[in-house]
Amino acid sequence: MNEIRGEAVASFDQVLRRREAQVLRTAFRILGNWADAEDVAQEVFLRLHRRGRVFANDAAAGGWLYRVTVNLCLDRTRSARPSQELPDLASLDRSAEAAVLMEEQKRRLMSALALLPAKERAAVVLREIEGLSTAEVAEALGSSEVTVRSQISKALVRLRGIFNREDV
Amino acid sequence: MNEQEMRELFREMRDEPVPADSLTRVRASVDRRIHERLWMFVWKSAAALVVAGCIVGGFLLLRPGKASQPVRKVSAPEIAQVLPPAEIPALPATPVRPTPRPKRARPRPVEAVPVSIRIETPDPDVVILLVN
Numbered sequence: 614m615n616e617i618r619g620e621a622v623a624s625f626d627q628v629l630r631r632r633e634a635q636v637l638r639t640a641f642r643i644l645g646n647w648a649d650a651e652d653v654a655q656e657v658f659l660r661l662h663r664r665g666r667v668f669a670n671d672a673a674a675g676g677w678l679y680r681v682t683v684n685l686c687l688d689r690t691r692s693a694r695p696s697q698e699l700p701d702l703a704s705l706d707r708s709a710e711a712a713v714l715m716e717e718q719k720r721r722l723m724s725a726l727a728l729l730p731a732k733e734r735a736a737v738v739l740r741e742i743e744g745l746s747t748a749e750v751a752e753a754l755g756s757s758e759v760t761v762r763s764q765i766s767k768a769l770v771r772l773r774g775i776f777n778r779e780d781v
Numbered sequence: 782m783n784e785q786e787m788r789e790l791f792r793e794m795r796d797e798p799v800p801a802d803s804l805t806r807v808r809a810s811v812d813r814r815i816h817e818r819l820w821m822f823v824w825k826s827a828a829a830l831v832v833a834g835c836i837v838g839g840f841l842l843l844r845p846g847k848a849s850q851p852v853r854k855v856s857a858p859e860i861a862q863v864l865p866p867a868e869i870p871a872l873p874a875t876p877v878r879p880t881p882r883p884k885r886a887r888p889r890p891v892e893a894v895p896v897s898i899r900i901e902t903p904d905p906d907v908v909i910l911l912v913n
Contacts, residue, residue, distance in 0.1 A: 633807060634799045647800065651807050658811045663818075715793070718782070722790050741791035769784050776782045 625662050628674050633658070635675070635743070636682050642738040643686040645727045653685045679745065679753040683735045690731040725775040733768040736761050 636657050640650035660681055668674040726734055732754065739750040740761070751758045782790075900909040 629808070629811065633804055637799050637803055637807060638797070641799075642794075647803050651803055651810075654807045655810045655814070658807070659814055662811075662815055718790055719794060722787065723794075737791075741788060742794050744792075744795060769787060772787060773782065773784060776787075 625665075628661060628668070628678070629658055631671070632674065632678050636678055639679065639682050639738060639743060640686055642723070642726070642742055643683065643731070643735050644689060645723070649689060653682060653689060656685055657681050676749060676752060679739060679743070679749070680755075683739070683753050684755075687731050687735060721776070722772070725772050728775060729768050729771055732756075733764045733771070736764040737768045737772075740765050 633654065637650055637654045640653040640657075641647055644650050644653065657678060661678070666677070668677065726737065729737070735754060736750055739745045739753055740747065745753070747758045747761050751761045754761065756764075895912065898911040900911065902909060
């Protein structure tokens with residue numbers, strides 16, 4: 614019993630150390646603010662501890678964590694107020710300097726991302742930012758690969774639209 | 782910005798560091814909540830054990846009869862003394878008469894009383910007489 618318990622705790626600690634940044638970053642990119650992302654990350658790891666799960670390998674742990682993170686983020690976006698602490702696209706300073714420009718572009722992209730529907734946003738975050746395969750994204754979102762491809766395609770079109778509108 | 786540029790920007794974001802204070806807060810909060818849950822479990826288990834002990838103790842104390850009676854010391858079983866048969870003086874041999882049974886009174890037959898019925902006919906000379 615003690616050995617099993619010890620193994621489970623060690624596994625939990627390992628997963629926490631390795632994956633906490635991934636969970637927090639994903640939650641932040643879907644939710645758009647760090648406070649909510651921290652709450653989601655806590656809940657994800659508490660669920661992991663409560664279930665006492667020991668994963669066969671690192672990929673399995675990653676998949677499970679992505680799925681739970683995305684689900685919690687989607688739950689939160691459903692219940693959250695529409696106004697969030699995301700920066701306003703129009704108010705962002707468009708500096709001409711290259712280094713600053715890159716950061717500026719990233720911020721604008723993140724802000725544009727926040728305007729997408731939650732599922733499309735999650736699909737883009739997992740596929741384009743986290744670099745998961747379409748199959749892994751589909752598993753995390755609980756939908757088919759075709760749906761994921763369609764969501765990402767639509768999302769990119771919308772993002773381009775948002776950027777073009779802002780550039781005018 | 783076209784799609785390719787967007788993808789490149791997304792790729793740039795992939796390895797962006799997470800704020801260290803956020804990570805620290807998450808870790809601390811997870812640790813705290815896990816310990817809270819452990820303590821809660823310990824307290825709940827202890828409370829459940831105490832309640833179960835009280836119930837069992839109360840049941841044993843309030844059980845009627847046997848539990849409150851002092852245990853009686855059991856003495857060795859008493860063995861009746863078996864005396865050797867005493868010599869009984871022989872009685873003179875007398876013929877034993879069976880005791881007479883009381884006679885049961887027999888039910889007496891009811892004495893038949895002679896009954897005669899006289900029937901007059903229209904003819905004055907003819908009379909029918911029924912006896913018994």
